[in-house]
Amino acid sequence: MLLKNTYNEFIKIVAKPRSYLGFGALTLLIAIIIFAMKADGETIVSFITASFEQTLAFNGKLVNGNLIAFIILQMLVVHIPLLVALVTGDLISGEAAMGTVRMLATKPISRTQIVLSKFIAGAIYTLLLTIWLGFLSLFVSHLVFGAGDLIVLNSDGLVILQEADILWRFGLGFCVAFLALLTVATLSICLSAFAENSVGPIVSTMAIIILFTIIGSLDVTVFDTIKPYLFTTHMASWRSFFEDPVPYDSIYQSIIVLLVHIAVLIGITLYKFNKKDITS
């Protein structure tokens, strides 16, 4: 019954025009970024290497498909949550707004299974969006720029990764990025259980992400104790796969924090939906 209802929920997502907004926006954004990098990629790279170039010379193909894919991921992982929340924030509240929640609850399926099927359908949508992001950023940018070593800038300095040592990092990076987006999807589904319209959960999800991101990016000692518990802090942990050596301990910690967030948010959603008054 759970699988059948999940299928139905996924059909509902597919039938909504807003579900294609995410794919369309991603395609357009990535096309713009690739065009911009093709036109002026050297300037972007010189921004990264500028402080080293007084003493050192960088030889080789710096602007390549791997760098473009990394830049795209870096730029879009911040914005994709909005595209995810646009769909998942509507999953429960949309039913309430249209008045179909009562009909749904009369089906021979428990309320817990209804929530879980919506969660699984939302997760599949998020996964498809992540795969589309991966395909466009890696495949298309490789097609346009070709392969090459990846130059990554982090707070420790520059890390230059060899071409043969990159693809697995992108693979695992996308897995962690998916987990981060799944946390956003779960948050919006959770907020959706509290609302009677779609706009509220979508806007609230983005407001929470913006607030947490600002707290996380402020380089102030007083926030150092809070930062490790904010899910937005761990949304960037896909980047850790591009460090050398890879800090697996901090990645595991991020995965645990994100999974705990997902479990707690699902728990809250289940509690709220099971208690929800659908008669009035």
Next chain:
Amino acid sequence: MKKLFLLAFLCFSVLSYSQTANAVIDKINAKLLAVKDYTVNANINANIPMIKIMPSNVKIYFKQKDKFKIESKGIVIVPKQGFTELNSFISNKSKYTAVFGENAVIRTIQTRLINIIPNEGAGDIVLAKIWVDVAKSVIMKSQITTLSNGTVNVDYTYGDQISRGLPSVMKFEIDVKKFKIPKSVASDINKSSADKKKASANQKTKGTITITLSNYKINTGLSDALFVKKKN
């Protein structure tokens, strides 16, 4: 009369020392200029603060007087100066004045320091110091200070091409000023603000790039077209 004699003696002494330093440089130049061009395999191992890069194998092409090209599969980091500047600079005697400095022992080899002071309008180089193995007419160590890139120290080790003055290992010591990382790019979830400040304070300012050269192919008649930069 005594004073005049003393002055003449001093002038003669300085002149003779200067000539001797020039003579040593002449011998080095003669060796280097006999090599019209070369191709060599190189292994570049960079150990630079704030940069992590694996050692890489490249091919280096050189043609007199200052044509230089590195061919690599991936990204490599090389010193901005130090490959051709010194040879090019010392080959033009009108650009500098060379004077002997003190003796020094480098890796058990007795060397003589030559200070090369650029004449007015000589360009970017402010001062060059070379430690020369006078017996074999090869540079064992150099220190070049330029206006644009600061000071670069290079240690030379020689192998089977010592007769042509071509090294088998070049070790560059680079003075890397405190690199500044753009904050907007360098978000790091694994470090608190205190960690970042501590790391910044402990940052080293010296780095080394070791280039091991092997399989020299000398005077094969490299074409100028090889050194023309291709657009990506």
